[in-house]
Amino acid sequence: MAKAKNSIAVSAEEKIREAARRVFTKKGYAATRTRDIAEEAGLNLALLNYYFRSKEKLFAIVMEERMRQFFGVITPLMNDVTTTLDQKIERIVSSYVDMLLQHPDLPLFILNEIRHNSDLFDRFQADRLIQSSHFVTQLKEKQPDIHPLHFVVSILGMTIFPFVAKPVLRSAGGISQQMFVEMMEERRKLIPKWAKAIIKMKP
Amino acid sequence: MAKAKNSIAVSAEEKIREAARRVFTKKGYAATRTRDIAEEAGLNLALLNYYFRSKEKLFAIVMEERMRQFFGVITPLMNDVTTTLDQKIERIVSSYVDMLLQHPDLPLFILNEIRHNSDLFDRFQADRLIQSSHFVTQLKEKQPDIHPLHFVVSILGMTIFPFVAKPVLRSAGGISQQMFVEMMEERRKLIPKWAKAIIKMKP
DNA sequence: GTCTATACAAAGATAGAC
């Protein structure tokens, strides 16, 4: 029947999808039981199969959505022809910091699931995303001695890695949740500064 | 019975431990079935329980070993009082590149399992590993304006992140296995250079 | 110590009532 998209009520189908998103992201595909999802949704297990046929199909839908979220941050910013290289760097870092503070589990989830089934990503038509970007064109122009891939990987590494290593930082670094947030706010400014120092560096 | 430690023959117990190491590291705890391990070891499933009591106990042993391998690289190098700061940076990066080229699955395995059970790491007595290191003392002396944690996280991020993102690099970056190895050999020299540029940077 | 056979529990999927 007509889904009340504008009402407060949420359809069972949507409840399940949202519950699945949370549980899959937190525990990963293999450790997630369909019963966990049903419980999280406050609904019965049978409805999951009624709407989505199988655990695998439901997962594919969630994964598609989450990959779009994860890679969607960077794609438009890399190819924005109206921004300078420095602006691009600032915006890419800042957007990732914003998004990952909201969704700290996302990188480890995405990267881990892709590792176990790299077709997931291949199907995502992100082929040669980096090489052919406007970002790379601008970087080559400004500093031809830096291999663009190295540069992009470093910026993303500096930005995303702290989220991947978060539990380790808490122990080995003595970092509380609040300190972690403050740390990432600092990095938001710090990483672009460092990136510029690297660009200006004499070879 | 006496285990023939010096002979070519490997005990069943050891075969299972090694098989478990490979399978757990590749697939993660949840996706690993004890049958996979037995098969990989070329032995019967019952032996697994005979020697290790349960999947969980076997996993704990493997995990302990792998964490020691992953964190063991950095600990002694960070606290070596005979090396300069620059030398420490070079050696930390280089050692990780060496080790991770041999064991590319290690970071994602470790970080993902820790996320799902952070007690694993807490039990590892790595408390305040970074803060109290000789590395940090030297960095503070040379460049008091850089927060040491930011610096360490950035170096490790630039070094380790490529391995974590490897499947993505292959698609989005158009990187073959051979190109990946070459890329990491370049980074071995590049990252310390960049790190030095950051240290020398005017605030 | 090592194996085969099997018990037992967990998890995915479906049947059928409402």
Add this chain to the structure above:
DNA sequence: GTCTATCTTTGTATAGAC
């Protein structure tokens, strides 16, 4: 569409023969 009850498969662990 939504539920309870159940079937089936898979996976962990054990019993018992050799």
